Amino acid sequence: MDSRFEERLTSVGFTTLTPIQEAVAKPLAEGQSIDALAPTGTGKTLAFTWPLLPEIVPNDGEQLLILAPSQELAMQTTRVVRDWANILSLKVLSLTGGANVKHQLDRLKKHPEILVGTPGRVSELIGNGKLKLKRLRTVILDEADELLRDDTANQIDQIWDTIADEDVQVALFGATEVDKTKASGLFERDFLRIDQRHVEIPTAIKHEFWPTARDQRQKRLRQLATQKHFQAMVFFNTTKQLKITASFLAHEHVAMATLVRGDSSTTRAKSLDNFRKGTAKFLLTTDVAARGLDIPDLPAVINFDLPRDGETYTHRAGRTGRMGKAGLVISFGNDHDQRDLKKLVAVDIKTVTGVKTIVSHKTKALTSSADKAHKGSKTKNTVSDKARKVVNDTKNNDEPTQNTQSKKTVKKAVNTQPTVSRQDRLAKEKHAKRKHRKNKGKPKH
Template identity: 65%
Template sequence: MDERFKEKIAAKGFSQLTPIQVAVAKPLQAGQSLDALAPTGTGKTLAFTWPLLPTLTVGDGEQVLILAPSQELAMQTTRVVREWAQLLDLKVLALTGGANVKHQLDRLKKHPEILIGTPGRVAELATKGKLKLNRLRTLILDEADELLKDETAQQVDQIWDTCKDAGIQVALFGATPVDLTVAAGLFDREFERIDARDTQIPVQIKHVFWLTANDQRNKRLRQLASQKNLQAMVFFNTTKQLKITASFLAHEHVAMATLVRGDSSSTRERALRDFRSGKAKFLLTTDVGARGLDIEALPLVINFDLPSHSDTYTHRAGRTGRMAKAGTVMSFGNDHDLRRVRQLVDTQVEVLKGLPRFNKGEHQQVTKAKKKTAPAKPNAKPVNSSQLRVDEDAPEKEQTSRAVTTKKRKQEPEISRHQRLAQVKKAKHKHSKNKGRPLKQRQRS
């Protein structure tokens, strides 16, 4: 590994590399084509970033192309790769749909060494001759199983047709396997499979189920929203249901953001920014948000609608518990849905009996504990009647003080309703009489 990378890794506090990062380093540097599999949240982006970047030549044009299935994942990958590329004076350009094409074409004229994009936009530029890939050395497919499906696979094929060099390295990365016969037929090469999914990595993801009628699921979200330290990604099967729930939460004044296909890139970027910064408590999304998104220390993922396939459940669940942090996946539904969840998940599923409590991070838990044990202010005044009762567990001085206060109040003479009204009327009359008069004259009166 490049020494500059080692220094930055040490400064960031990485104690050790993940199994997938170790396994792919040498084959990637050797120019080998491979199919790399690893669980979600195990650092696959850095697994191909660290070995490849030091092999590139500064100023030699477009040498690496990284494809991602969504704008969000492409932009996230761009941020990660750019952080390390800057150490080597390498330029990175994002080519995603929904962004300004003219701006992208202007930056292409500077011939960045690393391109990261979505298949639709890259295919559009490549087939029109706006993007030249004559110098390409490596093609990375992040979430390859998703990229090699249906229309997206056709776009990848169009991009590959514009690449003239038969020796280009192709690396497939993902958490679920691709059909290697399809990949071999498309790219005309043999792939070495590196499977790190069975490697023992500390995983702290808990799977829970909350029995909920269909018409009560929105109310469950409102209940969860009452917890200060909670943030969650909420997954839906349809945009229609997502919008219904978004309208309900907006009416209940619950801070949330929506991430759906079809929104402009700026709208989707703002939704993610609000969620990452904590302005939004919930991020409502379809499976467009299930792939690769990294939300730091996200405590909870909610399946508002159950997915149809175990792979989809796996990718949704992978948004929490990343890099061995703790996380929870919660699913709503009836008894039939509970049986389906147990089929989708090859682990224990706990059935909740009430509203669970969540804390986002150890720091917040410590802070909360400190607040509970903080000593009471010696001169604190009672703020409501409930504080006037004598508590058997309170300190002796505090009990005495409260008892005396209660006794004084009991000794005050009671007045009738007519007397109180007369006092109020007299005070109002005095106020109107003194209105506009100098202070000294008021005092004399």
């Protein structure tokens, strides 16, 4: 590792590299083409950043191209790489769809050494003759399994056709395997496989299944929103269900954000920013939109819809518990869903019943703190009022032994009130109306 990087790492107290960071350092620095596999959340971006950046020549044009499957992942990678590139006086430019292309073209004229982009925008710029990669030395495919699928694979093919240089290093990174035949055929080379997926890494991710009827899943989210310091990325299989749930949570005044492919880059960036700052309890998203995202210290991931395969479950779970930190994966579903989930993944999944009790034992403190924090805000107080209602309902349903005496007392108090018949009540209302008509128009004293 470059001594300037080591100095910075030492200054922030970083002492140990992850297995993937150690394994790829030498091959990348030596220019080998590799196929690197490691679990999500193990620092793959830094794994290729640290060895490659010191090999780049400042002010010598575009030398490193990093491709990512989504705008968000490309921007996230840009931030990480730029942080270290600044130490070496290297320029980094992001080329993503949805962003201002004129601004990107103006920046390209300065010939940044490092480009980070999405295949669509990069292939567009190459096709229009605005981007030339004659000095390119390395191509990185981040989340390679996603990039080498369907239409995106065709865009990668178009980009590579303009390069097609056997001396250009190609590195594939991801948590799941790519088709070796497809990768070797496209880039016309063999890749050195570096597989660190089965290396033991300290982890504290808990996996739980919460039996929940489909029409109750939105209410589960509303309950979880009352928990203090709780945030979660919520995954959906369809955009339609995501938007229905977003409407429900908005009606219930639950602070949340959505990340949907098709939204403008500004909207998506704002959603991520609100979630990272903690102003949104939930980030509602789909698998494609959230691929590879890194939310530091994210407490939980929620599978509103169960993933369709084990690979997808792995990528969703990788959003929490990153770099060995604690995390929680919650899956909603019925008995049939539970059986399917056990077939999909090999992890130990605990079935949690009486979920309301789990939610309610923290809610009292949350409600009081929410009232103090948002005093005078009608919207926020509405959330707190609903939270209190959920807690009260929960306690009445889930703690019958403790509340029996109080229930009897309430019932006795109600029975001591005088009973008013329907006939008497109607007569009283009729008398009040007559009195009102009689006094109508008279001056008040």
